[in-house]
Amino acid sequence: MKPANELELAEAIRAATGPVRIVGGGTRRVGPPPAGALLETGGLAGISLYEPGALTLVAAAGTPLAEVEAVLAEGGQRLPFEVPDLRGLLGREGVSTIGGVVAANASGPRRIQAGACRDSLIGVRFVDGAGTIVKNGGRVMKNVTGYDLVKLMAGSCGTLGVLTEVAFKVLPRPEAEATLTRGGLDPVAAVAAMSQALGSPFEVTGAAYVAGQVRLRMEGMAGSVAYRQGALAKLLGAGWDVVEAAQSAALWQEIRDVTPFVGQPGAVWRLSVKPSDMPQVLALLTEAQTLCDWGGGLIWARVPDAGDAQAASLRGLLAQIGGHASLLRASAEVLATVPALHPEAPGVAALTRGLRAKFDPRGLFSAQE
Amino acid sequence: MEMPKIDAAIVARKPAIVAALQEVLPPDAVIFDEAEVRAYECDALTAYRCPPLAAVLPRSTAEVSAVLRICHQMGVPVVPRGAGTSLAGGALPTGDCVILGVARMNAVLETDYPNRFIRVQSGRTNLSVTGAVEADGFFYAPDPSSQLACAIAGNIAMNSGGAHCLKYGVTTNNLLGVTLVQMDGTVLEIGGAHLDAPGLDLLGVICGSEGQLGVVTEAVLRILPKPEGARPVLMGFDSNEVAGECVSDIIKAGILPVAIEFMDRPCIEATEAFAKAGYPMCEALLIVEVEGSKAEIDEQLALIIEIAKRHNPVELREAADEDQAKRIWLGRKSAFGAMGQINDYMCLDGTIPVSSLPYVLRRIGEMSREYGLAVGNVFHAGDGNMHPLILFDANKPGDLELCEAFGADVLKLCVEVGGCLTGEHGVGIEKRDLMKVQFALEDMEAQMWVKDVFDPKWLLNPAKVFPLDVTASRRAL
Numbered sequence: 092m093k094p095a096n097e098l099e100l101a102e103a104i105r106a107a108t109g110p111v112r113i114v115g116g117g118t119r120r121v122g123p124p125p126a127g128a129l130l131e132t133g134g135l136a137g138i139s140l141y142e143p144g145a146l147t148l149v150a151a152a153g154t155p156l157a158e159v160e161a162v163l164a165e166g167g168q169r170l171p172f173e174v175p176d177l178r179g180l181l182g183r184e185g186v187s188t189i190g191g192v193v194a195a196n197a198s199g200p201r202r203i204q205a206g207a208c209r210d211s212l213i214g215v216r217f218v219d220g221a222g223t224i225v226k227n228g229g230r231v232m233k234n235v236t237g238y239d240l241v242k243l244m245a246g247s248c249g250t251l252g253v254l255t256e257v258a259f260k261v262l263p264r265p266e267a268e269a270t271l272t273r274g275g276l277d278p279v280a281a282v283a284a285m286s287q288a289l290g291s292p293f294e295v296t297g298a299a300y301v302a303g304q305v306r307l308r309m310e311g312m313a314g315s316v317a318y319r320q321g322a323l324a325k326l327l328g329a330g331w332d333v334v335e336a337a338q339s340a341a342l343w344q345e346i347r348d349v350t351p352f353v354g355q356p357g358a359v360w361r362l363s364v365k366p367s368d369m370p371q372v373l374a375l376l377t378e379a380q381t382l383c384d385w386g387g388g389l390i391w392a393r394v395p396d397a398g399d400a401q402a403a404s405l406r407g408l409l410a411q412i413g414g415h416a417s418l419l420r421a422s423a424e425v426l427a428t429v430p431a432l433h434p435e436a437p438g439v440a441a442l443t444r445g446l447r448a449k450f451d452p453r454g455l456f457s458a459q460e
Numbered sequence: 461m462e463m464p465k466i467d468a469a470i471v472a473r474k475p476a477i478v479a480a481l482q483e484v485l486p487p488d489a490v491i492f493d494e495a496e497v498r499a500y501e502c503d504a505l506t507a508y509r510c511p512p513l514a515a516v517l518p519r520s521t522a523e524v525s526a527v528l529r530i531c532h533q534m535g536v537p538v539v540p541r542g543a544g545t546s547l548a549g550g551a552l553p554t555g556d557c558v559i560l561g562v563a564r565m566n567a568v569l570e571t572d573y574p575n576r577f578i579r580v581q582s583g584r585t586n587l588s589v590t591g592a593v594e595a596d597g598f599f600y601a602p603d604p605s606s607q608l609a610c611a612i613a614g615n616i617a618m619n620s621g622g623a624h625c626l627k628y629g630v631t632t633n634n635l636l637g638v639t640l641v642q643m644d645g646t647v648l649e650i651g652g653a654h655l656d657a658p659g660l661d662l663l664g665v666i667c668g669s670e671g672q673l674g675v676v677t678e679a680v681l682r683i684l685p686k687p688e689g690a691r692p693v694l695m696g697f698d699s700n701e702v703a704g705e706c707v708s709d710i711i712k713a714g715i716l717p718v719a720i721e722f723m724d725r726p727c728i729e730a731t732e733a734f735a736k737a738g739y740p741m742c743e744a745l746l747i748v749e750v751e752g753s754k755a756e757i758d759e760q761l762a763l764i765i766e767i768a769k770r771h772n773p774v775e776l777r778e779a780a781d782e783d784q785a786k787r788i789w790l791g792r793k794s795a796f797g798a799m800g801q802i803n804d805y806m807c808l809d810g811t812i813p814v815s816s817l818p819y820v821l822r823r824i825g826e827m828s829r830e831y832g833l834a835v836g837n838v839f840h841a842g843d844g845n846m847h848p849l850i851l852f853d854a855n856k857p858g859d860l861e862l863c864e865a866f867g868a869d870v871l872k873l874c875v876e877v878g879g880c881l882t883g884e885h886g887v888g889i890e891k892r893d894l895m896k897v898q899f900a901l902e903d904m905e906a907q908m909w910v911k912d913v914f915d916p917k918w919l920l921n922p923a924k925v926f927p928l929d930v931t932a933s934r935r936a937l
Contacts, residue, residue: 144708145814145844167714196656207656209664210633225906226899231811233630233845233883235619235668236891236898237925238907242632242664246657263714286574292597292685312714312763315756322753365653367574388655415658433658438648443660445913450906 093131097216097224097255103130104253104455105222111455113249115153115191118176118183121419122426127455132190135255138162140230146261147230149214152190152254159189163261171262172208173199173343179353181420190254196246199347200297200308203289203385205262209245214258217244217251220451225252232260243446250457251450265310269320270297270339271331274304278370281305282387284327286366289386291326293319299346300369300383306342346384352393355380358400358421362390364414371412375404396422402429409433461508461889464923464935466555470536471513477534477558478514484526489564491515500541500559504606505549505890507860512539512553517561521639521647521677524560528675529645531558537919538643540671542614543585545606547807548888550618550670554923560675562613568592569678577636577653578683582613582676586620589681598683601628604884605796616676619668621884626842627718627751628684630884632667637680640666640673643915652680665910670886671921673914687751690718692788693761695768696742696775700724701818703744706771707841708814710748713767715760720842721747721792724821727799727836727849728791734798737791740775746841747792795838796849802834803851806863810874811883814844823873824848831866833859845883846874872897887925895927904930 094100104111110127132153140149143166150159156174163169174197178184191197193215198207205211214228227240244251276284278300285298288307297308309319324331334342345351352359357380364372369387379401380393394401405416415433418426435443451457470477478492491497492514502509513536518524531538541551541561553559565581566588572578573596580589586607589600603622604610610620616638621630628634637651651663666673697703707720723731723745732739739745746768750760761778768776779785799805812820821837828835834851848870852863871881871891875898881891895904904926911918911934918934928935 142813142815143712146711147813167712196661198656202655206629206633209656209661210629219906223902223906226903227906229878229880231813231844231879231883233621233625233811233840233843234880235621235630235884235886236880236882237887237895237904238910239619239632239665239668240906240910242661242667243910245664246661250660263711263716266714283574286576289576290573290598290685292688312756312759314759315752318753318755363654363656363658365575367572385655413652414654417658435659436649438642438646439650439659439662442648442662442913446660446910449909449913 092129093134095134097135097218100135100253100255101218101222101224104218104220107455110457113253113456115188115194116155116185118178118185118187119181119191119195119197120183121431123423130253132188132253141166143168146232147258148261149230149256149258150189151256152188154189156187156189156192164264167264168261169264170259171201171205171211173201173347175199175347177348180349180359189257193245193254193257194247194249200299200343200384203298203388204294204296209242211259211261212241212245212257213260215241215244215254216256217254219252220453220455224255228258230258250447252456265312267313267316268308268310268336268339269316270334270342271307271320271324271327272304272334273331276303276305278373282366282369285386287327288323291323293323295323297343297346298386300387301346301351306346308339308343346382349382349391351382352380352391355393356396357393358396358425359419360392360394360405360416361419362392362405362409362414362416364388364390364409364412368412368414372408375401375408396425399429400425406433462928463510463554463889464928470556473534474513477536480530480534481514481516481527481558484530485516485518485523489517489519491517500553500561503544503546503549503551505547505552505888508549508552508889510553510555512557512559513555515559515561517564519564521641524641524675524677525645525647527558527560528641528643532644532917532919535917535919537922539921540613540617540675542583542611542617543609545610546614546618546886546888548882548886548890550614550886550888550924552889562611562677565677572653573598575653576683577680579678579680580612582616582679583611586610586612586615593683594686597686599686600681600683601634602631612679612681613676616667616679617669617671618884618886621845623719623721623840626720627716632664634682635663635667635679636682638663638666638676639678641675641677643674643917643920670888670925672911672925673920688753689757690749690751691757691761691779692747692749692785693764693779694775694777694788695746695748695773696740697744697771698742698774700744700821702771703746704814704817706746706768709767709770710764711842713763715750715763717748717750717764717842719747719749720840722837722839722841723792723795724837726834727795727838730798730802730836731791731795734801735791735794737787739791742774747788792838799836799849799851804854805849805851806867808846808848808850808867808870809882809885810871810879811843811845812874812877812879814841816877816879817841820846820873820877824870827866827869831862833863833866844879868894889924892925893927895925901930908934
């Protein structure tokens, strides 16, 4: 099924008799494709509103991400949350859609400063499991009218409904960027440097740690970036190099897309922890390749794709220190025994089950996990 | 404003309910004397009052849980209350409810600078969160104008904003986790010091749910390093249209000021008479503030002033020092007081797409003449959040009703141009019956499913947010 508009999509859901497999661009799925009748959202495409002076963009869910980014770039603006392109990492082809980005709450390095996808999302339209069209939020950035289902839909991976339209607050594209780098740092020194930078008034918009190197990014007007990069280097002490413009952008694309893991075998974990807990988590990952973002709070780990792929030890540690771990890439054998999503606490899981039963009473979207 | 009929059966059981609450709380934490409960009869929407059956002031999550378990078992509605500063009647009691006030829970539990968060009890006031970290160079960003008095619990319930959200976002963008007590007494930890949820973003829907999903007793809040400095520029224009175009051009130029405040002529005149801030007499006034080091501020302001000059301002005043900056903000910060000195006023809170600004202001002016009530407009222009202040005389019979009808027409206009009923104050009882203007029944139904799941008996703050006829069958459960 490939409905051409929202009404057709709602009709398709009403007519469905069994599980539905919702596909935007198919670029972010974890694991093998779930069972169910294919429902493609690509027919719902197009940007219906873009007002640069109001920092607002509204698009149909099946609109290609690239189209949204190109239109914003023309207006000197961008999506604030730096959408990762995980096609290389996950071994997928296809065209990422803006609805898929929202369903995955896909957020890159700038998440620590500009927020996640859910923070920029200001409105949604979706079709629930009964085939009813529901709207929430709108096209204005300050809106507390009724419950915020916009947040609930962001990152819900299609389990509550099929997104048909999404609205964003966008931000100006800065004229300059620069990155301070320093190599040879152990995890403890790395997290200390990143915390010091993020606790400074110099508006760091990216803080990552890969292969012993810490990277700290600043963006903005040219004079401002020059000033802040100097002030931050002075604060951090000797040993930092400066990388500017396109070279700086390339460093962050690598972090955003987890490029060092691309083409390498193994299972891939994505962990979210309190930044200062990062060294403790890395100490468990002795046989892994790792990449840290979000000041140490986001850890990517590539581990041997066998047994439980270290699920027990990682999730055991997180049960004590807080945070969550998702298995983004693994063999079918590993995924057969390890839940890809981090198990929720019983009380939270009960609420999740309750919400899914309300929004999807026939269990049509049960395969979307 | 219609409220549900008081359940006489609950009122009749008051002695048993009070006795049960006294068993789990210290004596001074249960208020049931008819004169004493009057302290909780209203919030900042003072036009509506109703003393509750009783009020409780617990000191811990465990005490909150015990209170809710009892009320759940006995079928008693509970209205949570932060500091009682809601302008929407979010904490308005019913005669058969227990008010659960979190004011005594105001401790800082943990301050963590390396990870940039603070964990507080939810009764702590907004400004005192910043107060706890500012000596170390940090602040809590959301800054509702009631920030001296309002509690974090209420900020979370209403997803409060403030003047600086264009850059820093509102409460939901600065909230990392909560301890939530459900109506049946279950205590849940949602979120925490790490970012984002592994599954559904429950934190996102709890924030802004107006105390209908659970009682938040503790919160993990994001704190930010204080900028090196900030400086405002004031500009006056001879029409609202031109001021609106100037705002749009500043944003399109790629600058993101921390605040863009807008005042129209009636508001400028009232403010000038009251605060004597030295504002120019003109149709529209903008205050634009930017942050950073001195050099960064100079760079941004030069660009902003260049853009403003293209729109032929009648006044352009850059603050040369701290004192001049204070004078520029003085009028804006006294605007509500100035309007209040003229008469009683009702403060609206609709949001509109910024591009509709001139049209909406023109229509409000026309309606003002039709209704015969004066109105002044203060406006967070960067994000479209309007605060029209409608003047009326509370002692004149019929004036409040006239003012409410005018207010409703303004909010309908906000929705008509693509905006919404409330940008930061919340729905409460005030805008409850207008929800049908913005939402179809299906849209509200989906929202109410969330309450069905969190609070199946609909005992938490049940008469708020949704029109009473829409919730009638659920509340009767």
